[in-house]
Amino acid sequence: MKVCSYIFFLILIGSAVMGQDTAQVQAYARRLVKAYPDCIAGIKDNYVVFKNGTRLLFDDGESKTLTELYAHPDIEDQLKALYVKGKTANPAELDDPGRVRNDSFFKTMYGATPAAVQQNLTTITWLPKTARQSLKVSRINGVDKRLQAISDELEQLPAHLLPYVQQVAGTFTWRVIKGTNRLSTHSFGITMDINTSYSNYWQWDNKTTDEQKKIPHYINRIPFEIVAIFEKHGFIWGGKWYHYDTMHFEYRPELLVD
Ligand SMILES: [Zn+2]
Structure with missing residues (x-):
């Protein structure tokens, strides 16, 4: 990784989101960057920052019903899913880890x-x-x-x-x-x-x-x-x-x- 992009990365990872649990947002930012190192730089001021310059709202602050979660999730909603690796039991009622997707993200x-x-x-x-x-x-x-x-x-x-x-x-x-x-x-x-x-x-x-x-x-x-x-x-x-x-x-x- 080039030095300049590394510093950029640290600034973004270190940015807090007003009114949110900073540690939790930082954990989400680290997860996004680790998963998509070619495309995502981090989270800054409640926006996910992509390396192509696009910024998408991270957390809209709304609490949603299941129907609303599917219809218009923010990226935070998408990341909340608990997908368990490895052999697991049958899915619990209405548990669909990964089916909540923010279209704009993809x-x-x-x-x-x-x-x-x-x-x-x-x-x-x-x-x-x-x-x-x-x-x-x-x-x-x-x-x-x-x-x-x-x-x-x-x-x-x-x-x-x-x-x-x-x-x-x-x-x-x-x-x-x-x-x-x-x-x-x-x-x-x-x-x-x-x-x-x-x-x-x-x-x-x-x-x-x-x-x-x-x-x-x-x-x-x-x-x-x-x-x-x-x-x-x-x-x-x-x-x-x-x-x-x-x-x-x-x-x-x-x-x-x-
Ligand atoms: Zn399919």
Whole structure:
């Protein structure tokens, strides 16, 4: 790191936010910078400062219902999620760690329009020894390299585990989440749906898109060995959500760094 950017980093990390718990904000700032060192400089005066000069409000000070949290979260709301790495029990009711997302945060890093996102996409060869599937993913934050590393590690697994990750269903598509007007992270080229033949999705199993409705059962068929490899490289898994989506992995290192 150059000396000047290092000093800039220290100033930003050291900035307090008026009326907030300074230590907590500093911890969030450290987490963001550690997760996204190429893109984020820190938090200053209640704004997340990106290295491209964009500033996004960190904490709007509002307390929100679950519906409001999904509809218009600030970045602080996004960071509050407790995603637990490793093998965990079934998700608790309405616990969806990682589904609260601030659209502007992702648009700033990966592109605000389909055309802008596509400029940052590159093609990787997924499972080159066993499937050879070409997939378009973002090169921002090294997402392409991380997925290639995941691919390499998956190919070391016992052969009976490979069908789960062969015939990947999709990576980049600019679209909203079904039943909502919220953008899916598939829009940014940072997300992968693995083989749908072995996957479960709360909307399919329960024939509803109503996020407020209690879901009668949780179903997962994805072996944990696969999940562990994705998590190691900064991807969270939709199988840890009450609104489960067991094919779905997205690059969210801010929820995985310590
Ligand atoms: Zn998905």
